[in-house]
Amino acid sequence: xxxxxxxxxxxxxxxxxxxxxxxxxxxxxxxxxxxxxxxxxxxxxxxxxxxxxxxxxxxxxxxxxxxxxxxxxxxxxxxxxxxxxxxxxxxxxxxxxxxxxxxxxxxxxxxxxxxxxxxxxxxxxxxxxxxxxxxxxxxxxxxxxxxxxxxxxxxxxxxxxxxxxxxxxxxxxxxxxxxxxxxxxxxxxxxxxxxxxxxxxxxxxxxxxxxxxxxxxxxxxxxxxxxxxxxxxxxxxxxxxxxxxxxxxxxxxxxxxxxxxxxxxxxxxxxxxxxxxxxxxxxxxxxxxxxxxxxxxxxxxxxxxxxxxxxxxxxxxxxxxxxxxxxxxxxxxxxxxxxxxxxxxxxxxxxxxxxxxxxxxxxxxxxxxxxxxxxxxxxxxxxxxxxxxxxxxxxxxxxxxxxxxxxxxxxxxxxxxxxxxxxxxxxxxxxxxxxxxxxxxxxxxxxxxxxxxxxxxxxxxxxxxxxxxxxxxxxxxxxxxxxxxxxxxxxxxxxxxxxxxxxxxxxxxxxxxxxxxxxxxxxxxxxxxxxxxxxxxxxxxxxxx
Numbered sequence: 224x225x226x227x228x229x230x231x232x233x234x235x236x237x238x239x240x241x242x243x244x245x246x247x248x249x250x251x252x253x254x255x256x257x258x259x260x261x262x263x264x265x266x267x268x269x270x271x272x273x274x275x276x277x278x279x280x281x282x283x284x285x286x287x288x289x290x291x292x293x294x295x296x297x298x299x300x301x302x303x304x305x306x307x308x309x310x311x312x313x314x315x316x317x318x319x320x321x322x323x324x325x326x327x328x329x330x331x332x333x334x335x336x337x338x339x340x341x342x343x344x345x346x347x348x349x350x351x352x353x354x355x356x357x358x359x360x361x362x363x364x365x366x367x368x369x370x371x372x373x374x375x376x377x378x379x380x381x382x383x384x385x386x387x388x389x390x391x392x393x394x395x396x397x398x399x400x401x402x403x404x405x406x407x408x409x410x411x412x413x414x415x416x417x418x419x420x421x422x423x424x425x426x427x428x429x430x431x432x433x434x435x436x437x438x439x440x441x442x443x444x445x446x447x448x449x450x451x452x453x454x455x456x457x458x459x460x461x462x463x464x465x466x467x468x469x470x471x472x473x474x475x476x477x478x479x480x481x482x483x484x485x486x487x488x489x490x491x492x493x494x495x496x497x498x499x500x501x502x503x504x505x506x507x508x509x510x511x512x513x514x515x516x517x518x519x520x521x522x523x524x525x526x527x528x529x530x531x532x533x534x535x536x537x538x539x540x541x542x543x544x545x546x547x548x549x550x551x552x553x554x555x556x557x558x559x560x561x562x563x564x565x566x567x568x569x570x571x572x573x574x575x576x577x578x579x580x581x582x583x584x585x586x587x588x589x590x591x592x593x594x595x596x597x598x599x600x601x602x603x604x605x606x607x608x609x610x611x612x613x614x615x616x617x618x619x620x621x622x623x624x625x626x627x628x629x630x631x632x633x634x635x636x637x638x639x640x641x642x643x644x645x646x647x648x649x650x651x652x653x654x655x656x657x658x659x660x661x662x663x664x665x666x667x668x669x670x671x672x673x674x675x676x677x678x679x680x681x682x683x684x685x686x687x688x689x690x691x692x693x694x695x696x697x698x699x700x701x702x703x704x705x706x707x708x709x710x711x712x713x714x715x716x717x718x719x720x721x722x723x724x725x726x727x728x729x730x731x732x733x734x735x736x737x738x739x740x741x742x743x744x745x746x747x748x749x750x751x752x753x754x755x756x757x758x759x760x761x762x763x764x765x766x767x768x
Contacts, residue, residue: 312331512674738757741755
């Protein structure tokens with residue numbers, strides 16, 4: 224049996240019928256399918272290559288199942304045969320279409336595949352009832368609704384035929400079923416409206432749920448990975464200026480979650496969970512040194528080995544193979560907590576554009592459903608005289624605030640390079656935590672290097688202390704634009720930020736006590752003081768630069 228005979232036989236198509244009715248021709252390499260317009264004029268030929276499967280198995284990447292003559296374009300196959308018919312079947316391919324005509328059932332199909340069905344094709348079916356009968360697989364089902372929308376928008380009545388389970392397409396239905404003609408005509412009579420079909424075939428992802436059903440659902444008893452800080456499901460953002468301890472905080476949290484140890488000895492971790500770092504910010508050598516200093520070991524925490532090669536999407540806008548493989552590993556390894564360092568390094572697009580930010584969150588939810596994700600992010604600096612509350616300091620679109628479950632601002636203390644505060648700026652469905660102080664425990668090595676070995680909880684920061692810290696930060700920002708600031712200007716800048724003169728005086732006093740600033744008397748106004756940074760602060764800032 225030749226390749227062409229075998230192909231026709233497997234599709235239960237009479238080759239003489241196909242030739243006499245549609246002009247189909249063949250040899251041992253291909254089947255030629257002429258395509259005509261509605262007036263019966265030949266447009267081009269389409270070719271089904273019979274050695275495609277063999278070539279593909281042999282690794283020939285240039286092999287193709289179908290090819291077309293030059294200047295071809297998607298159109299309706301068999302459209303020149305349907306003029307006198309009022310009811311037409313729309314199939315998924317030319318051979319399904321020919322098989323129906325062989326039974327006396329008028330049918331058409333898109334020569335470009337059902338994914339290329341368009342309004343121009345729908346116009347060729349105007350004033351007819353169209354029965355959509357596509358392949359009995361997920362790909363076929365996904366095309367039913369888009370095609371139905373195009374047809375109904377043209378004013379065409381649409382019905383849906385679903386093949387019984389066990390039959391992948393129309394040809395197989397007629398090849399395996401001895402009563403196929405009778406049964407298919409019954410399928411036509413039982414065809415559903417698009418609304419009826421959608422009610423049965425709507426994907427679970429599109430489902431709605433009633434209040435009664437929602438109340439009966441069972442959820443994990445432990446809502447938090449770290450109580451009131453890291454949710455078991457959803458996003459947490461920690462943001463702050465550069466060098467404020469964000470990465471150390473994330474590492475400390477990951478260590479607590481991986482070991483099931485209460486974070487900072489204050490915030491409950493109910494059980495151990497596996498952690499993944501997607502760290503595009505820090506070199507592996509630095510990470511290795513930090514985890515050694517923290518004494519982090521074992522298999523519960525892992526890192527993407529080559530983060531520089533990781534992109535969320537490919538040039539076509541689809542999820543990259545790297546990202547899909549990572550998502551599969553997260554699922555297989557039962558990883559529950561993901562740390563992204565940092566947000567701007569992983570997202571695609573503009574962090575100030577709400578749509579681009581939304582794509583990031585949507586992508587993370589699709590790739591890592593029902594998981595907890597911590598993202599580190601940078602903050603924006605207010606211009607002198609412009610007040611921004613802590614929540615408004617998040618750099619980028621306000622959509623970031625909208626998407627997170629919890630959010631924290633981290634701020635280094637002016638007097639110290641080892642102490643910082645953590646302030647909760649968002650706590651969805653929970654009372655916000657009081658702002659608290661954390662100290663980095665630093666080890667001094669013989670080679671004059673230092674390592675952070677741990678973080679320690681130092682207690683709650685009172686509201687008055689918080690105001691003073693905020694004010695010292697505002698004053699510190701002023702010194703980045705000038706070397707000397709008058710007392711009067713400090714009061715004016717603080718007043719513009721909603722800070723009282725009394726608080727400004729307390730902040731100045733504290734900065735003097737901490738030897739952060741010094742003062743001289745204004746030579747032009749003996750009642751005024753001019754404040755300057757102390758020499759050791761200047762030296763420290765120069766070293767940091």
